[in-house]
Amino acid sequence: MTRIAIAGSDKVVVGPAGSSLLTVLQEAGHPIATSCGGVATCGLCKVTVKQGKENLSPICQEEINHLGSIAKIVGLRLACQARCSGEGxxxxxxxEVEDVAARKAAKAERLRQLRNSNPGGRR
Ligand code: FES
Structure with a gap:
């Protein structure tokens, strides 16, 4: 079992060997962005490993493709690809997960106000 401590909070969750950080965080109810469901195509599940990278699987090519070669240096990982592998x-x-629905609603409201202030006119 690997203990996963979430920086900036006092939350610690436990993941069995072989499970991805994404799965462990989702099962613990911690919000994390994803649109591909964990198949390494969206790049939204990016996390930064601050300590204990030796307790995760080595970085893989899909992660390098999304995060760049600097990922190894700065500790970036795709949570869907980083798997628990140690006892530490x-x-x-x-x-933080962006509230996409709230952002879209705010944009729609701005556009509505713009149209109402300039009906039929040019923008
Ligand atoms: S969940 Fe999409 S890349 Fe990790």
Whole structure:
């Protein structure tokens, strides 16, 4: 079992060997972005490993493709590809999940106001 400590919170979750960080975080109810469901095509599940990278699987080519070769140096990983592999603790920084629905609603409201202030006119 690998302990996953989430930076910026006091939350620690436990993942069995072989399970991805994405799965462990989702099963623990911690919000993490994804649109591909964990098949390494969206790149949204990017996390930063602050400590304990030796308790995760080595970085894979799909991660390098999405994150660039600097990923190894700065600790970036795709949570869907990084798998628990050690008995120690991993400290990860998980970006806040953007509320896409709220952003779309705000944009629609701005466009509506723009149209109402300039009906039939040019923008
Ligand atoms: S969940 Fe899409 S790349 Fe990891």
């Amino acid at each position: 603790e991993v400290r990860v920084e998980v970006p």
